[in-house]
Amino acid sequence: MKAAVSAQTFKILILVLLVSIYNSLFFDKRLSNDNSISCSGCHNLANGGTDNLQFSIGVNGATGKINTPTVYNTHLNLAQFWDGQASNQIEQVSGPVENPLEMAATWPDIIRKLG
Numbered sequence: 001m002k003a004a005v006s007a008q009t010f011k012i013l014i015l016v017l018l019v020s021i022y023n024s025l026f027f028d029k030r031l032s033n034d035n036s037i038s039c040s041g042c043h044n045l046a047n048g049g050t051d052n053l054q055f056s057i058g059v060n061g062a063t064g065k066i067n068t069p070t071v072y073n074t075h076l077n078l079a080q081f082w083d084g085q086a087s088n089q090i091e092q093v094s095g096p097v098e099n100p101l102e103m104a105a106t107w108p109d110i111i112r113k114l115g
């Protein structure tokens with residue numbers, strides 16, 4: 001007999017899958033150009049979601065120009081980043097990945113490395 005999965009259960013399963021992918025990528029250094037830093041390098045979850053530095057250190061020892069905020073509960077923010085330039089986390093996520101002072105990567109490179 002074929003098991004029926006309701007639309008609601010299906011949505012929850014997809015959400016759980018996306019969250020688990022996102023969680024593993026958060027610790028994956030391959031998101032940076034030289035495989036040296038992951039999101040958690042600056043947003044240390046064991047340290048309040050920050051690195052406790054005035055300015056974070058990105059790839060090749062590059063020093064950022066602005067303090068790293070926590071990532072805890074950021075989904076509740078009205079906007080992302082200190083100046084609110086991203087209205088949600090979908091818009092926000094390419095910021096650190098492509099920032100030359102942070103991860104200095106490109107999505108095609110990341111997809112090639114993860115593939």
Ligand code: HEC
Nearest residue numbers: 038039042056057058066067068069074080081082096102
């Ligand atoms: C090199 C350090 C560094 C790395 C690596 C980094 N971030 Fe950040 N993150 C920052 C800084 C600095 C800001 C603040 C930037 C701004 O406001 O202009 C920030 C802001 C954020 C914010 C917005 C928080 C808020 O309150 O507005 C989120 C969410 C976030 N980062 C998630 C991530 C994710 C996900 C990754 C990995 C893909 C990542 N960060 C990688 C330094 C880093």
